[in-house]
Amino acid sequence: MLIIRNLNKSYGGTRGRAVLRSVDFDLASGDYVAIVGESGIGKSTLLNLVAGLDLPDSGSVTLDGVELTQLDDDARTGLRRSRMGFVFQAFHLLPHLTVAQNVALPLALNEQSADREARVAEMLAAVRLADAASAYPRELSGGEMQRVAIARALVHQPQLVLADEPTGNLDPESAVQVLALLREAVKANAGAGILVTHSLLAAATADRVHRLTVNGLRLGD
């Protein structure tokens, strides 16, 4: 489903440097993999390239046969909107929207109006937050916010879920819950997932673990 070939990316600025070198990676439907690596090694950059939020210096990123690097920004955005879901370390719920509105956002962006409320309710129930639909993010704990973010990432049934340090801001107990929930949700959705993390504990919840190094991405440790 996702094929990455010979991906290279470097940044300019005062500390100009190559971040990704010759990265190759394949992901099939139903796969739920973890990518680990040192801080600053380029894990988030890799996610941004996969999501089409940034463009590589060279190499290709193909999602279901569509070469992302050949698309313009609007087309990449459209692809991201319909086929991807995101979970961030800092949750990033919109503070002025209720929990239900936050979850419904991808459906609205994809203009899916049929059964929208039912789907949102279903997702909130799945993340065990059915009673928090009308609450605002500031009224929730960190773990609850991240569960809302997971519901938002999966509500439109994306093919690919990208999770960037989803437990970085959570206590261990909440982290375990969220990781279990994320895996369960991705699998239930029949999509694929990439979990970027520092935590070996978190990585252990994935089907397989890849380590990103200065020389590229390689399987296992």
Next chain:
Amino acid sequence: MLSGKPLLIYALSLGSLSHNLGRTALAALGVALGVALGVAVHLVNSAALSEFRHAVAALAGEADIVVRGPRAGFDEALYPRLARLPEVAAASPMLDIDVALAGRETTLRVLGIDIFRASQLQPALLAGLNESVLELLQADTVALSDAAARELGLGRGNRLKVQVGTRVLDLEVAAVLPPHAYRQRLAVMDIGWAQPLFARIGTLNRIDVRLKPGVDAERFRAKLAPLLPPGVHAVTPEIEAERGALWTRAYRTNLDMLAGVALFTGFFLVFATQFLALMRRRAQLALLRVLGMTRRTLAVHLVAEGAVLGAVGSAAGVALGWLVAALTLRHLGGDLGAGYFRGVEAQLVPSVSALAAYFLSGMAVAMLGAAVPAIEAARRAPALALRAGDEETALKHMRLVWPGFALAALGAVCAFAPPLNELPAFGYAAIALILAGAVLLAPRLVEFSLALVPVARAVAAALAVAQLRATARLVAVSAAAIVVSFSFTVAMAIMVGSFRTSFEEWLERILPADFYVRAARGGETGFFTPEEQARIAAIPGVARATFLRSQNVLLAPDRPPVVLLARDIDRATPARTLPLIGAPHALANGDPPPVWVSEVAADLYGLKPGQRLDIPLAGALRAFTVAGIWRDYARQTGALVIERGIYAGLTGDRLASDAALWLDKEATLEAAAHALRAQFASADLDIAAVHEVRESSLRIFDRTFAVTYVLEVVAILIGLFGVSVGFGAQALARRREFGVLRHLGMTRREIAAMLGIEGSVVSGLGVAFGLALGWGVSLILIHVVNRQSFHWSIDLSMPWLVLAALAIATMIASSATAMWSGRAAMGTDVVRAVKEDW
């Protein structure tokens, strides 16, 4: 490496200011514009006024007392009687006359003086002439001031063509005064020649008196008063100078106040900037509190930040104001449009105290603007402030409505207060209080209005509305910038529009004839004799001719003269001739003859219909009955209309200054004008069709109010700065949100559309409130400020087209500004913003 205090200051202020240089610069620019406008208006006004006072002082010279009469003059027999009084050391008689110049649009002030007396009392008038002085004793010779010689392009030996009646006379320029002698346009000539030349035989209109040492000027003035004929008054040179300055005071004060409003909007801009900036920096500031910084230190640093912003803005404003004033004086002279100081050559008068006051005002408003949010930031519990999404909670006190209502109510009360020292001080206070009240009420109004906005189906619109509703109080801060600036613009537009409409209607009423003829283009020396009037009336094609004689009379020594108009008017139906306000007063048998007084005269001298008014005419006080009050926008020191027959009977003066002519149905203006010019071949007649007079009057009106248009543009610009600052700060604070939305699949265009919608809604609210507020403020401007300043009434007339254009332009500009301010949301950086802690 920074450490200690510098690190603290950097962490608190400089770091933030320098990272947000654009917004900081905009806020400083807001203060700078307000201060610059104030400084420029003040400098130009004070330069013109100083020059005006200097000119008055130069004319008074070493006199202790100035005896002033009507412009038409008083019997010269007063001079020897006065000069022989034991307290008088020297007296200098004068005929001060505004002379029509043939073939030129301008007039020239000519002083007929007794050269030997003037050399004692007004040496400046003859300075540097030496032996040329004697040449002035010859017939038909004048000495020109340097300014007059330069403007007229004349030098020694050249001929100056003046018009007296309908005759053009040649005067020889015998000398040009050195530049330092008298700085304004002026000519001096021997009074013995001036009197017959200008048809003023046996009359003077001014005597300057120097008293013997030890004589008290006030006591002498009191002793002199009963010896003076009616309408002639003795005043000190200081009062003479002040009287001249008095009639410009209201205009000058109004301009200062308008500049003050600009400063207020600048203040509001700083307030909005600081407020939003501190909202954005709440978590950072809270962290500093967590690290051990006291509330006091935090608040002091943040207010100091406002002071730095104010100091930079004020310094730039003073410099800019100085530059604008210097350019204005160089290219436009000391007149700001109303014509009070037209032709006055003025130079900048540096006043350190005034400039310091403006500088400090700018700093004060900036500090005040910073103080409110600084105190709030210092008060907030750090633990709460560290949480995201707490901003609206921090603004909860903005929900209070009673302070806003209280200020607005106090403003409404002030609007009904009488003038203070003849200035509408309470009127201005009312406007300031109502504006402040409206600003305080803005959050609740915004909140209420946003609840009424329907939620759209489109994601961008739905998100925009959700965002606005959730941050209603922050939105109110941005909207208030538009409310303040737009209401000011609307108020000015309604006031000027109403005035213009009233002025146009007044012109229609006051100019009923087909065309008008003046013996000269200006000045006091053009007139038609009775025989010439008969010739004019007999011009082929002229169906009807009426004549008017214009004079000045002094009703009070400390006020400028009032214009006396003697004209053909039917006392039974005066409303046919004059635009009367209210019903005319019917005269009873035995009542003195009627006088119709202008609104200005009625206000200044407390005149009411039915009241008796003594007018000094031909050396005697003549009783009249106030038969009505009429609207007059032409004469700002007041005007009186009496029947021409009565005037001629009392004074023997049968001359006419102007003629109003109606044409036969088949006659043409061109033919009549041609016949007139043929009749008065030597004269430089001013012949104008009624539409030309109206157009020329409206041109003068527009020139007078040009300065207000500039102020309106400045206000709108400041308002747009406010929008930009508000949205810029919001956009920066929302970068993570934009980043998330980009991750979720919103295109840049959709985010731009969302910002555009937010901008449109906010500016729409600002414009709607601004319209309502501006309308209220315009009522105070029209019925309180204008009435108390200039004493004439104006009918409210809404310039809907102008208002609609202003509203649309402001909304488009605001939306564009909002989108431009949020352009950061379109960049790739927002993608990385999701990784930022703050």
